[in-house]
Amino acid sequence: DSGVTQTPKHLITATGQRVTLRCSPRSGDLSVYWYQQSLDQGLQFLIQYYNGEERAKGNILERFSAQQFPDLHSELNLSSLELGDSALYFCASSVTGGAGELFFGEGSRLTVL
Amino acid sequence: DQQVKQNSPSLSVQEGRISILNCDYTNSMFDYFLWYKKYPAEGPTFLISISSIKDKNEDGRFTVFLNKSAKHLSLHIVPSQPGDSAVYFCAASDSGANSKLTFGKGITLSVRP
Numbered sequence: 001d002s003g004v005t006q007t008p009k010h011l012i013t014a015t016g017q018r019v020t021l022r023c024s025p026r027s028g029d030l031s032v033y034w035y036q037q038s039l040d041q042g043l044q045f046l047i048q049y050y051n052g053e054e055r056a057k058g059n060i061l062e063r064f065s066a067q068q069f070p071d072l073h074s075e076l077n078l079s080s081l082e083l084g085d086s087a088l089y090f091c092a093s094s095v096t097g098g099a100g101e102l103f104f105g106e107g108s109r110l111t112v113l
Numbered sequence: 114d115q116q117v118k119q120n121s122p123s124l125s126v127q128e129g130r131i132s133i134l135n136c137d138y139t140n141s142m143f144d145y146f147l148w149y150k151k152y153p154a155e156g157p158t159f160l161i162s163i164s165s166i167k168d169k170n171e172d173g174r175f176t177v178f179l180n181k182s183a184k185h186l187s188l189h190i191v192p193s194q195p196g197d198s199a200v201y202f203c204a205a206s207d208s209g210a211n212s213k214l215t216f217g218k219g220i221t222l223s224v225r226p
Binding site for chain 1: 117119145147149153154156157158159162201205206212213214215216217218219
């Protein structure tokens with residue numbers, strides 16, 4: 001158990017819909033990262049927050065947004081969903097915002113039909 | 114542009130033999146490298162790391178070698194065990210304040226009893 005909690009574990013929805021994925025980082029970790037793993041792809045970095053502020057942005061679509069709340073949990077919002085958004089979405093946390101070991105949650109599997 | 118490349122999608126080895134998993138990178142700014150292991154239905158977990166000031170780091174059965182001039186690293190598992198069967202991700206980052214981990218696509222290792 002990494003200490004990182006993600007909900008929901010599985011989600012099935014239709015194209016055009018909007019979903020929210022939730023992540024609670026390890027106790028004491030200030031930084032939260034979101035990664036997307038599509039079929040046959042590695043972990044693609046989406047976005048990072050550190051202590052409530054956006055720290056780094058990767059290949060995140062404009063239809064996607066995220067935030068980190070004062071209690072340090074984070075949400076990833078995916079809107080106007082397309083079939084290609086079907087993927088595993090991982091949240092990870094770390095104590096600092098710099099390079100180093102990340103602790104990953106079990107992921108949220110999103111299926112868009 | 115894939116900055117971290119794991120060109121072999123899979124590897125099968127006999128129990129007790131050595132497993133060698135390879136990784137190449139293109140970004141010369143990368144100076145910290147990690148290997149993560151992922152079992153089905155779980156998030157990736159940290160395995161071993163190496164800084165660019167070293168060329169080898171060992172932890173039990175796992176050794177990571179770094180060849181900076183070739184921009185190549187490898188993970189050696191000796192002896193391989195059936196429980197090592199998993200997907201292995203290579204990751205890299207630079208030491209900037211806003212650095213993020215860039216992952217390869219992963220290698221599926223199967224250790225045959």
